[in-house]
Amino acid sequence: MQGLKSLILQQQEIQSIISGIEENLDEQLIAGLSGSARAVFIAATAEKTGKSIVVVTHNLLQAQKLHEDLLQFMDEEQLFLYPANELIAAELSIASPELRAQRIETLNYMASGRRGVFVVPMAGLRKILPPPAKWKEYQLHIEVGKDLDLEKDLLTFVQMGYSRAEMVSAPGEFSLRGGILDIYPLTEVDPIRIELFDTEVDSIRTFSLDDQRSKDKREKIVIGPATEAPIDSNQFNQITQQLEAGLSRSLKKLNNEQAKERMAENVGFDLEKFRNGQKPEQFFKYLSYAYESPASLLDYISTNGLLIFDELSRINEMNERLEKEEAEWYTSLLERGEIIHGLAVSNQLGNLLSKHELPRVYLSLFLRHIANTSPQNIANVPCKLMQNFHGQMHLLKAEIDRWRKNQFSVVFLAPDGQRAKKMQSVLMDYEIEAAIVEGSENPIAGIQIYQGALNTGFELPLSKMVVITEEEIFNKKTRKSKRRQKLSNAERIKSYSELQVGDYVVHVNHGIGKYLGIETLVINGVHKDYLHLKYQASDKLYVPVEQIDLVQKYVGSEGKEPKVYKLGGSDWKRVKKKVESSVKDIADDLIKLYAEREAAKGYPYSPDSDMQREFEASFPYQETEDQLRSIVEIKHDMERERPMDRLLCGDVGYGKTEVAIRAAFKAIMDGKQVAILVPTTILAQQHFETIKERYQDFPINIGLLSRFRTKKQQTETAKGLKNGTVDIVVGTHRLLSKDIQFAELGLLIVDEEQRFGVTHKEKIKQLKTNVDVLTLTATPIPRTLHMSMLGVRDLSVIETPPENRFPVQTYVMEYNGALVKEAIERELARDGQIYFLYNRVEDIERKAEEISMLVPDARVAYAHGQMTESELESVILSFLDGEFDVLVTTTIIETGVDIPNVNTLIVHDADRMGLSQLYQLRGRVGRSNRVAYAYFTYRKDKVLTEIAEKRLQAIKEFTELGSGFKIAMRDLSIRGAGNLLGAQQHGFIDSVGFDLYSQMLKEAIDERKGEIHQKRTPSFEVELELDAYIPDAYISDGHQKIEMYKRFRNIDSLDELEELREEMIDRFGDYPYQVGYLFTVAEIKVFARAASLESIKQSKSEIAIYMSEEGTQEMDGSKVFSICSRHGRMVGLGMDGSKLKITIQISRMNTDEWLEIAQAIMKDLGNAKKQP
Incomplete structure (x- = not known):
């Protein structure tokens, strides 16, 4: 879309501003430019003047929109967003790293002196930063x-x-x-x-x-740095000295003894940390002490730079508001004795602007005087925001005729080539001819389609230019181009089975014990690694690492302490037997169901039609790979003759609904009816709206059956289902009533089946016979379980979030009223809504009143599970329709309702919630393409129980994408398993641990399917006096060691062995001889398997290699004899009962010499079998 820049530059008013910049005029004002036209102007200015530009907006949302628009006109390598935190209290908390990473990237680039455009919300200028020279020291x-x-x-x-x-x-x-x-x-x-x-x-x-x-x-x-405030020992000393002086001045000002004590204790605690060279948690309060002359973002821009203010009057308003919020926050900290007097915690805008004499351009919608400015050049550029045509093509045609008459360039924007062609054909239907043009070409008088996406279209009458976005024509959301994402999603942290010292473990034969670490023991002069486990009455068990697959981490529900067993007791055998019989019952049910389904005859759907392809192309977002894979799997099932029964599993908001809608469309195209069954009236309403919007351009009749429909509407829908005029119906359990009959039901989609009652589930079962069934669930189904059920339950899993989903910014902090007020006002300012999570029904009403008083402008409602169903529905529906701003609610929001406009979540007493609960709650926000915030608060000065303390610590970690995330996934996985296999399985899973349970289930299913795997060749025994282990000096970390031992254990071929060798050198460097011996042993085992060998044993003077009975019978004697004779008299050949035995005399050899001979013999034996 480069051509738009050259057109705007031809306008006289714009040229006068550019000249003013080149002449270094101090202040200029440009009025009139609105919406995305501002981005065209900024990009054109950057290109024409060659200057670095800092664009200041009043808030983060505006900065993001402008940044998105600028991406269409600029190289993204030179464009940066500095997403500063507008909430002062949020600075004090543990925060997730994504926005920090973006800010650091911006500072790195600016400090390097390269040219670029930097979009900064006003709050970003207020941040105290290290001086650029200091920042450069840390590159x-x-x-x-x-x-x-x-x-x-x-x-x-x-x-x-x-x-x-x-x-x-x-x-x-x-x-x-x-x-x-x-x-x-x-x-x-x-x-x-x-x-x-x-x-x-x-x-x-x-x-x-x-x-x-x-x-x-x-x-x-x-x-570059990983923090915005890198700090060395000199600065620690500097802060310590200044804080000591500041504290003694502050204490002198206080008359109240208690207040003095409080301040001395709180600030003294921070002071002590500084003395020890550590940062206190609220370190940023003291940043102004860390540097001789604290800097701001403006210090990072070259003297040849330019400042553009996007609506200075709004920026000033925002600045006043932030100053007021900061003052209130400062006062509250002073009252609590948590800060000293006279500490500068941010830069003042007025001081910054007087200190930096960079030329300024003010962008303003209206031509009016702006306080404290005196522009030397003023340009007024007439510009109109584009109207929304809502798909009314006759209105659009009338406008186009007017523009044509006046020789305008009309540019339509389509996000990609496919959509550009579609737009061209739609315009053609209305006799509007439009050419698809390369974005670099200059627009010409006439109509053209560019590939691109802006937030708004606009009309520039003087440039005779019109830009119209796809959304403005069809009222459809446009796919945004993919943002560059530096930090990949937390989803990659899947492994919750890493063993830490102190974890509970399950030994398949001995039961649950505690893992105390890996120990290297020396037995008969040979070093070996063992897992050290502790059982009841301090019994110890040392498990050699080669038996590592008998030990698994115990994974049970959150907060459940498992029972530790006694070594050699009979309890464990009893528990295992119980679980075994339960697992066998489940396997029987699954196999029976599967067999019935395989035998049933369903309807094979036809392959995709052109209309199906057109429908799928109209999806306004980018599908994820998981979504596409799931769609293929579902269609494949539908095209087969046997009825589909597939479970589609994916987190809320990961795009399950779109997958279901495509399956439904396929069924409708073949003349079948579709029923979508959901557990709540509100979900029914939401699905209905979504489907209506997606099917609006296609001849499909949609019905809704729920309490929100009048009796008459319901009767009409029921009639339509019976006579076949309704193609698809969304409904609650009302769909299961006797009076509902279908003319030709082909596909049943059930959302969250586990939330229906027993009687409803029975009715669903009856509906399922011989129709295709797709069940949706948001509870994750764990990988291990998924694998164990392959072949008896069809599962599709969506694990990746949609593109452009900003990670939720999560903060863990002490609760305080000022913070809540700020967070709510901040969300209201961007027309968003807020969930306030308060889990005590008895005084939730009082809490709602308290919030109303705190933020009088907010419309507050409350909801909890003890309301009647209709009360609850009406509150949530009103909230959904935007009649309330804040919903004070218990954890009932944990599942289901999707309200994209809610982008702030405040959790009261987060330390009392389960991690998986918090994880799911956090998934309730951040559902649109703007940044969402989650504040997990705990009460000030509350003495936390050890469990709550651990949980908060874990929340802090999962905020930083760490291990808390794994715990949440673990707990949810167990819940998912319960949903899939029946709730009573929960107890069984907890009694033996999740992994062993999954393993037992897999074995039971395989056995029922007749796939009793031949016992893996009995494992080859190695009794050699070799120091084959991983020394601490090579890998000191316990769970990395375990991971490597498991890898050694699972080596089946020489290729795998070489792969592991390369990986170890890559990750840990060249390995010592002890690890070399591990590779030798692994290689011997590969050869042994090929030659059907049983064991290799070392005595004082010889090595004996034993062959199994079967192996002995398979061998060609003459070949074996020839192999042994190659090595002369030191190798002997004989029989040990019915087994072949080869001996090597080793008294005159060193270890490496006899190892080489043993390896050579074993390798050759693999080729010595009789020819069939």
Whole structure:
């Protein structure tokens, strides 16, 4: 869309502003430009003047919209958004890293002096930052072939805000293993691996977080800070001195002894941390003490830069509001003794503008005087925002005729090539000829279609230019181009089975015990690693690492302490037997159901029609890979003769509904009816609206059956279903009533089946016979369970969130009224709504009143589970329709309702909730394409129980995409398993642990299916006096060690062995001889399997290799004899009963020599079997 820039530059008024910039005029005003036309002007100015530009907006939402528009006209490498936090209290909390990463990336780029355009909300200018010179000190340039001073650099990483970990698993971490340094800068997509040869950098590679393997090579890398306030020991001293002085001044001002004590204690606690070289949690309050002259973002722009203010009067209003909020917050901290007097916690806008004499351009919608400005040049550019045609093409045609007459360039925007063609054909139907044009070409008089997307269209009469977006013609949302996402989604943290010391574990034969770590024991002079487990009465069990697959981490419901068993007792056998019989019953039911379904005859649907393809192309968003895969799986099922019974599982908002709608469309195209059954009236209403909108351009008749419909409407729908005029119906359990009959039901879609009662479930079962069934659920079904049910239950899983979904910004903080007021007002300012989660029904009404008093402008309602169904529905429906701004609610919002306009969640007493609950609640916001906020609060000064403390810690971690996320997934997984297999299974899962349960279920199903796997060749026994283990000096981290031992155990081929060898060198560097012996043993086992060997044993003077009975019978004696004789007299051949035995005399050989001979013999034996 570059052509639009050149058109706007031809306008005289715009040219006069550009000239003013080139002449360095201090202040200019440009009035009239509105909507996305401003982005065209800014991009054109940047290109024409070659200056760096900081564009200031009044809030973050406006900054995001402008940034999105600018992306259409600029190279994204030179365009940055600085998403500052507008809530002062949020700065004090633990916050998720995505926005911080964007801010750091912006500062890195600005500090490098390169040219760019930087979009900043007003709050971003107020942030105190390190001076640019200081920031540059923290840009570490690392290059292949250059030296690293490791000791110094590791300290620098810590100063830069990185934390040391055993293994890098999240942004902002680094780890050092031998000569390998891994680090994950916030501004990189993948973490970085630096391999050293002594102190020289040998190689730099990116690597994958999923499997820790290297990906691409780099010649050099610049590592920037992981925090906006990197700080060294000198600065710690500086802060300490200033804070000591400030505290003593403040204490003198106080007359009240209690207030003095409070301040001395609270601030003294922070002071002590600084003295010890640590940052207190609310470190940012003291930033102004850290630097001689604290800086702002404007210090980072070159002297040749330009400032553009997008509506200065609104920016000033916002500034006043932020100053007022900050003053109230400061006062409340002073009253609590948590801050000292006279501390500057942010930059003042007035001071900043007087200090920086950069030329300024003010953008204003109206031509009017703006306080405290004196522009030397004023330009008025007439500009109209584009009207919305709502699909009324005759209105559009009339406008186009007017523009044509006046020789205007009319530019339609379509987000991609396919949609451009569709738009062209729709316009053609109304005799409007439009050419599809490359975006770089200048628009010409006439009508053309460009590929692109803007927030609004506009008309510039003087430039004779009109831009119309797809949304303005058809009233349809447009797919936004994909944002660059530096931090990948937290979903990759799937493994909740990492063993930590102190975890409960399940030993298949001995039951549940506690894991105390890996220990290297020396037995008969040989080193070996063992898992150390503790059982009841302090019994110890040492499990050799080769038996690692008998031990699993115990995974049960959150907050459940499992029973620890006694070694050698009979309890465990009894419990296992109970679970076994229950699992066998489930397997029987599943197999029976599956067999019945295989035998049933259903309707095979035809392959996709052209209309199906057209319908799918009209979806306004980008499908995720998981969505596309699920659609293919479902259609494949529908096209088969047997009836479909598929479970589609995916988090709320991950696009299950669209998948279901496409399946429904396919059924309707074949003349079948579709029924969508949902558990609540509100969900029915929502699905109905969504379907109506998606099917609006197609001849499909949609019905709704729920309490929200009048008797007459319901009767009409029922009649339509019976005579076949209604194609698709959405309904609650009203659909299951006796009077509802279908003419030709082909597909039943059930949403959240586990939420229906027993009687309803029975009726659903009756409906299911011989029709295709698709069941939707938002509870995740764990991978292990999914795998164990392959072949008896068809599952499709959507695990990736949609593109352009901003991660929810999560904060964990103490509750305070000022914060709640600020957060609610902030959301109201962007016309959003708020969930306030309060889980106590008895005084929820009082809480709602309290919030009304706190924010008088907000319309507050409350909802809880003890209301009647109709009361609850009417409150939630009113909230959905925007009649209320704040809904104070119990956890009933945890499932179901989708309200994209709710983008702030405040949770009261978060420490009393389960993690999985918090995870699901957090999924209630952030459903649209704007940033959402979740505030998990806990009560000030409340003494937390140990469990609550742990939970809050975990919430903080899951905020930073860490392990809390895994715990939430774990708990939800168990819930998912219960939903899938029946609630009574919950107890069984808890009694043996999730993994063992899944394993037992898989075995039971396989057995019922007649797939009794031949017992894997009895494992080959190795009794060699070799130090085959992983020394701590090579891998010190317990769970990485376990992971590697498991990998050794599972090696089945030489290719896998080589792959593991490469991976270990890649991740941990060159391995010591002890690990070399592990590879040798693994290789021996591969050879042994091919030759049907049973064991290899070492005695004082010989090595004996034993062959199994079957192997002995399969061998060609002459070949075996020839193999042995190659090695002369030291190798003997004989029989041990009915088994072949080969001996090697080793008294005169060193270990490596006899190992080589043993390997050679075993390898050759694989080729010595008789020919069939």
